[in-house]
Amino acid sequence: MSTSVKPVATRQAFGEALAAVGADHPDVVALDADLSKSTKSELFGKKFPERFFQMGIAEQNMIGVAAGLALSGKIAFCCSFACFLAGRFETIKISVAYAGARVRLVGTHAGVGIGEDGYSQMGLEDIALMRTLPEMVVLQPSDDVETHAMIRWLVTDCKQPAYLRLTRQNLRRLHPEGWVYQPGKLDVLREGTDVAIIASGGPVMNAMDAAIALEAEGLSVAVANLSSIKPIDHEGLCALAGKVKLIVTVEDHNVMGGMGSAVAEVIAEMRANHARVYRHGVLDVFGESGTPESLYAKHRLDSAGIAAVVREQIA
Amino acid sequence: MTATSRADTIASLSQRTRAMRGTILEMITAAASGHPGGSLSAIDFIATLFFTRLRHDPKNPTWGDRDRFVLSKGHAVPALYVTLAARGYFDEALLPTLRQLDSPLQGHPVNRFMPACEAPTGSLGQGLSVAQGMALAGRMDRKDYTTYCMMGDGEIQEGQVWEALMSAAKFGLDNLVAIVDWNGGQIDGSIAEVMPSLEPVVQKFTAFGWDVREINGHDFGEILDAIAWSDSRNGKPKCIVARTVKGKGVSFVEHPTKYHGAALTQEELGRALAELKESK
Structure with missing residues (x-):
């Protein structure tokens, strides 16, 4: 990084x-x-x-x-x-x-x-x-x-x-110089065994920070950047869902129908045992005016908010 | 064109379109659904364009230098299919499969199944924008093809059409020709009832920066002259307002609304074909 x-x-x-x-x-x-x-x-x-x-x-x-x-x-x-x-x-x-x-x-x-x-x-x-x-x-x-x-x-x-x-x-830049883009592939930024945060767009960098904070509390948290929402990486998602107990999706979009829904659709259809999926994002409410930072805090899309959501869902 | 050859052309178009009208009605009745009225109002212009004017190659429908024809009033597609078949794009034996499962002859034009359709249309108001993009690309590539786009009078109630009119004038697309098949009817009533303020349409198009010509859309001489007029490369897009009759050619189908979206029954079809045969 x-x-x-x-x-x-x-x-x-x-x-x-x-x-x-x-x-x-x-x-x-x-x-x-x-x-x-x-x-x-x-x-x-x-x-x-x-x-x-x-x-x-x-x-x-x-x-x-x-x-x-x-x-x-x-x-x-x-x-x-x-x-x-x-x-x-x-x-x-x-x-x-x-x-x-x-x-x-x-x-x-x-x-x-x-x-x-x-x-x-x-x-x-x-x-x-x-x-x-x-x-x-x-x-x-x-x-x-x-x-x-x-x-x-x-x-x-x-x-x-x-x-x-x-x-x-x-x-913030998350990929090193010389990184090779793989179209359609889930981009695993960080490995972990307890929880996987699958994020897309603006909140990905915050998910990385949340994972580091959670790690300090003893939780092993993977972070995957899901940048190809369609086509979606079935194989990559299923592999991840077979490894961890909980998947939290994080996006700056309504949770209805967004990236988290796309992930949930894939994992719900898995035959093998798989992690529970919790969709986090804008929780089917209208947006409003405010600074970007205050809005990310209110919708819990900043690193503290994402970490809090993971703690609630793993409990 | 000499006087004799022009007369011959008109006579030939007149004869051809009479037969095509019958085929259109047969296709729609076989499908038990479709839009006879707007197909019969449009066929004379479409046939004239394809038989006398378009530079195209039916064996190579995606030839880069071809003239483009976008039927934005996609519900009139039987008129386009019958013309494409007559020009050799596909076997006429395919015509009776209109609107059937797995047929390339979809209920509205679809370029992925029939490349000569150029674009998917039928969601009204979209074709002129797409045609404009084709015209822009032609100018960028220094190709001399012309892009034609036929719209319905009801269709131009869509706001997107007026967005397209504005930008085509801005870009000075004199390789773009819009045709309005003004047959005076739409599903819920006549244009005069549904949206009387659409008139005066010629003044509206003119005010948007287009050169406009108004013609009788069933007079082959006027159609030929209007197409020749639209060739002028004077920095302005052209619009031909073709005043037509919905259901033209069969007396009892000529009605602003009755046969907009209703297939003729077998009995009606028999009467219509008999009338077309007698009307020589």
Whole structure:
């Protein structure tokens, strides 16, 4: 683990990665709906203005245009806040997913971690929606290293439509330089034998800190970063569920239908004995305004909150 | 086109579309569901485009330089299927499988089963955006293909259409042509009843930065002229408002709502086919 690097938001890493990959891949285009300064797609747009389309505040049309570009050979990154993309679900369902269009929907400002803007700007249901679409890939990186790797993979290898969920807030780097991204695989960050915390996105770094705190109390806690929510790593999850007594999933998303639900679906269908699963996250309530830190504390997504949830559930 | 060849073209289209109307009604009755009214209003334009205009290769439907046709009013897909079969995209023997399990002829167009459909449509209001993306890609790649998108008059009540109109004008997509099959009817009533403020539509499209031409959508001469007009590369997207008749060609099917989404019975089909035969 590298701690010397300055924390960076995954949206920032995305903008930088796209601008970098664009140089070698002339078929990459990007679209934004008047949020390019926030989604960081402007980093690509400034470098490649002829491949960047400012669509105005009209997300449905942006998604459809991205689909048309993709159906004509482009790799179209279609960017907005997670909540505004999710709000245009039916356009995504038909024009992107059913079309089989190589669109990369990039939803930034995921979860309560956005802070002060409040609930109307928080994507808290986007994972639930996107993973119901056949063939749709759903990814959520935990740091800048993973974000860079995912962008490259989305440009060079992935043929399917994809949804990428990114944070507004800065995240501490969890992966070492030279780390090799394995698409679709559960990314075990830390081994442990009593409990496994499976986290995704913003709270992963907090789960790591919670595991260290719990270890000091005598509990052996594994941490896995589940960044490929769809496809999901059945094998990796089942192996983990066969090893520990309790799995706690942690996400900055409604627990209804999110990453934790995806994990629970896999483990519930296991034939072998398996750990109990507890889904932690935003507990089917609306978000609100506040600092990102105060919201993470209130929803117990900070390290103290996650540790407390694990203690309650193991008791 | 010489005067004689133009007259021949029109005569041939007139004859072809009369037969195609019969096939459309037969397909829908065989499926016992579908949308006769909007298929019959659209067939004259679609057939004219595919028989006289589109640069395409039925043996290679994903050819990169092809002209694109997106049927955004996807419920009229029997008109598209019958045209694609006539142009050799697939065997006409497949037509009676419309709407049946495992048939590529889905109830609304699906590109993954029938590439010539270009995009999945039928969820109204989405096609013009997708067509616009195709037009943008063509311009980026310096290809000279044209992308056509046919919408319904009821369909353009969807907000996404107006988003698409705005951005197509912004990008100056003169390789994009929208056709509105204005047949005056939708499921719950006539356009005049359901959404009278859709008119004046020509002024609305013009105000959104499009060049607009209004035609009789059943007059082959006017259709040919409008398609030729839409070729102009003047920095503006084009819209052809084709005033049509829902159920056109069969007297008792010509009604704004009655045959929007109802298949003809066998008895009605027999009467319709007899009428089409006599109407030469």
